[in-house]
Amino acid sequence: KTNRVMDELKRLFREFDTDESGTITLEEFTEHLAHEGVKTILSVLEIEVADAIAFFEVLDVDSTQELDIDEFVMGCIYLKGAAKMVDMATLMREHKMMMSQSMKQVCKMEDRVVKLAEQLDCVVWILRKEQFSSPLPMSVEVPNHAPYSIETTTMA
Numbered sequence: 001k002t003n004r005v006m007d008e009l010k011r012l013f014r015e016f017d018t019d020e021s022g023t024i025t026l027e028e029f030t031e032h033l034a035h036e037g038v039k040t041i042l043s044v045l046e047i048e049v050a051d052a053i054a055f056f057e058v059l060d061v062d063s064t065q066e067l068d069i070d071e072f073v074m075g076c077i078y079l080k081g082a083a084k085m086v087d088m089a090t091l092m093r094e095h096k097m098m099m100s101q102s103m104k105q106v107c108k109m110e111d112r113v114v115k116l117a118e119q120l121d122c123v124v125w126i127l128r129k130e131q132f133s134s135p136l137p138m139s140v141e142v143p144n145h146a147p148y149s150i151e152t153t154t155m156a
Helices: 002-016 024-034 036-044 052-059 071-078 083-133
Strands: 021-023 067-068
Touching: 002 024, 002 036, 002 071, 021 052, 024 036, 024 052, 052 071, 052 083, 067 071
Parallel strands: none
Antiparallel strands: 021 067
């Protein structure tokens, strides 16, 4: 039975691969999923495709935006009759992408904090230099229209 399913999936793959490139693009995939005959075949094979894009992304294990015959056939067999498995795989993929984006943002924020610390060090250095070179105490005033509050101090 598995060989029959694999043969049918290989036949479907060749049908989907309209440009005969040896791969299926998302466009080719969604175009063919719109045909009732394909839906029927997938249904008979117990392959649930509620969301074509999510299904395609789950099958695209190497993230090339294309499916080769092995990804398509083996992915379909793995997901055969497992709509919940597709949902879980989709959630896992989305989670991985969100974690990656979060880590990129954290790195950007760390870089900004380092730059701010460097700038603050420069300001402190300048203020100390001014303090020691000026015979009079220096005061720092913040305008009332500032969007934040900073305590004013007199340096002696």
